[in-house]
Amino acid sequence: MNRRLDIPFDRDGSGRFLPWLIALMVYLAALAASGALALDRALAIWDRGLTGTLTVELPPAPATGKGDGGLAAAVKLLTTTPGVLAAQPLAREEVGKLLEPWLGPTLPPEELTLPRLIDVRIDTGRGVDLDGLRGALVKAAPGAVLDDHRLWLDRLAGLIRSAQATALGIVALIGIAAVLTVIFTTRTGLAVHRDVIELLHLMGARDAYIATQFQYQALRLGAGGGVIGLGLALATLAALGHATDAASMFGERTLPLPSMGLALWDWAALPLLPAAAAVLAMVTARITVLGALSRMP
Amino acid sequence: MVRFENVAIRYGAGPEVLHDIDMRLAPGSFHFLTGPSGAGKTTLLRMIYLAERPTRGTVSLFEQDVAQLSRDALANLRRKIGIVFQDFRLVDHLSAFDNVALPLRVAGVDEVRVKAHVTELLEWVGLADHLEAKPATLSGGQKQRMAIARAVIAGPSLLLADEPTGNVDDAMADRLMRLFEEMNRLGTTLVLATHNEALVARRGHPRLHLDNGRLVVESPLARAVAAS
Numbered sequence: 001m002n003r004r005l006d007i008p009f010d011r012d013g014s015g016r017f018l019p020w021l022i023a024l025m026v027y028l029a030a031l032a033a034s035g036a037l038a039l040d041r042a043l044a045i046w047d048r049g050l051t052g053t054l055t056v057e058l059p060p061a062p063a064t065g066k067g068d069g070g071l072a073a074a075v076k077l078l079t080t081t082p083g084v085l086a087a088q089p090l091a092r093e094e095v096g097k098l099l100e101p102w103l104g105p106t107l108p109p110e111e112l113t114l115p116r117l118i119d120v121r122i123d124t125g126r127g128v129d130l131d132g133l134r135g136a137l138v139k140a141a142p143g144a145v146l147d148d149h150r151l152w153l154d155r156l157a158g159l160i161r162s163a164q165a166t167a168l169g170i171v172a173l174i175g176i177a178a179v180l181t182v183i184f185t186t187r188t189g190l191a192v193h194r195d196v197i198e199l200l201h202l203m204g205a206r207d208a209y210i211a212t213q214f215q216y217q218a219l220r221l222g223a224g225g226g227v228i229g230l231g232l233a234l235a236t237l238a239a240l241g242h243a244t245d246a247a248s249m250f251g252e253r254t255l256p257l258p259s260m261g262l263a264l265w266d267w268a269a270l271p272l273l274p275a276a277a278a279v280l281a282m283v284t285a286r287i288t289v290l291g292a293l294s295r296m297p
Numbered sequence: 298m299v300r301f302e303n304v305a306i307r308y309g310a311g312p313e314v315l316h317d318i319d320m321r322l323a324p325g326s327f328h329f330l331t332g333p334s335g336a337g338k339t340t341l342l343r344m345i346y347l348a349e350r351p352t353r354g355t356v357s358l359f360e361q362d363v364a365q366l367s368r369d370a371l372a373n374l375r376r377k378i379g380i381v382f383q384d385f386r387l388v389d390h391l392s393a394f395d396n397v398a399l400p401l402r403v404a405g406v407d408e409v410r411v412k413a414h415v416t417e418l419l420e421w422v423g424l425a426d427h428l429e430a431k432p433a434t435l436s437g438g439q440k441q442r443m444a445i446a447r448a449v450i451a452g453p454s455l456l457l458a459d460e461p462t463g464n465v466d467d468a469m470a471d472r473l474m475r476l477f478e479e480m481n482r483l484g485t486t487l488v489l490a491t492h493n494e495a496l497v498a499r500r501g502h503p504r505l506h507l508d509n510g511r512l513v514v515e516s517p518l519a520r521a522v523a524a525s
Contacts, residue, residue: 010390200399203399204376
């Protein structure tokens with residue numbers, strides 16, 4: 001690339017604001033992309049946590065002396081079902097702890113009418129006939145409900161995918177805005193430096209020679225703005241991370257907020273944004289200049 | 298070298314600025330281009346150095362119809378043409394050295410040769426002490442010499458000059474004319490637009506005279522055309 005600039009871009013006010021506009025765009029794009037990546041990671045964590053588990057919910061325990069309401073039968077059925085690795089009934093205190101973030105610690109579980117839960121782990125490689133198991137459970141323990149979390153997870157995945165599509169749409173719109181900004185700036189530069197450009201043209205400079213000068217300038221300004229935007233975005237993301245950590249603490253307890261952090265790989269991918277912005281600015285400037293020069297005699 | 302056949306040009310919907318220009322400049326010829334202000338001298342030069350396209354007619358340079366050439370081929374043609382602009386058209390932010398070096402750099406000449414050639418030529422035109430000077434710090438005459446140095450640095454086959462001696466004293470004007478004539482002797486074709494009738498008379502080269510947008514072929518030119 002020709003680094004010698006025959007065109008006095010430093011005297012051209014049109015390029016003065018381009019780095020800041022690119023910085024703003026990279027900042028917004030980085031936040032939108034981070035949101036999409038964080039949602040993807042959160043979904044993967046939830047999916048991983050729930051895959052291979054089932055929950056059996058039984059009606060509240062009957063009064064003392066009237067049996068266990070089918071709990072033992074249900075556990076026995078589960079442990080003898082092919083593909084089930086373990087079936088562990090949750091103690092009343094454990095069920096109460098699940099509700100504690102919403103109800104608080106002051107309400108004793110024994111005062112609540114709570115369903116009984118059985119935590120089931122299954123062999124994901126082997127699979128379980130869930131429809132058959134549901135029918136057998138109802139026979140063994142009337143009122144039993146088998147929850148494989150799939151419906152909830154599918155709806156959550158749909159919601160997250162919609163949010164991700166929106167975020168990526170925002171990134172695409174920001175990219176279009178960046179392209180339009182570079183086109184406008186480049187055209188202004190072409191008008192401001194028309195005399196020098198015509199001079200180079202008349203000396204026999206090929207269109208590519210002149211376009212290279214504009215594209216190098218756009219690359220320089222785009223890269224500078226991109227780095228500024230990325231720096232601001234990283235600072236914002238770090239602040240958001242601290243805010244999320246602070247919000248999940250409630251006294252000495254931790255609220256079950258979903259993890260919205262980025263993986264190491266995601267952090268490593270973010271610098272691609274300013275690089276992409278710089279390359280986009282460079283290519284846009286080149287195409288704009290070549291198009292304008294093609295109209296010269 | 299340069300051939301115009303029935304060439305005319307107009308700007309937009311305005312009247313024709315030049316009409317029915319027919320001329321043929323042989324390789325190695327030296328012509329003065331004269332005429333009153335507004336006669337179309339600069340427009341004719343602009344058509345020769347390919348800054349303007351004719352509205353009608355055919356322009357051929359170096360035996361090639363320029364209307365048929367690709368953009369890269371036109372760029373190659375332009376590299377064979379040196380131009381001294383009336384208003385110099387120096388690049389303000391570049392030094393004298395870099396201004397003069399532009400045609401060589403545009404042509405991709407390596408920096409070692411650029412440095413040697415530019416330094417030598419700037420010494421010849423008396424600007425050896427101003428290699429790093431920006432045009433704004435130089436006098437009108439110095440700028441003109443810089444513009445001439447830039448026009449001849451790449452050894453053009455065709456040199457077009459619009460009032461090249463207008464801002465220099467008689468001694469420097471003679472010196473620059475000797476440079477042009479030396480280039481002409483070495484094979485460069487020259488067209489030099491001027492108002493300086495004394496210069497035209499003193500040098501005795503054939504004249505292309507424009508009057509009201511029409512080329513008037515005077516006897517010296519008629520002889521030149523006949524000879525070619």
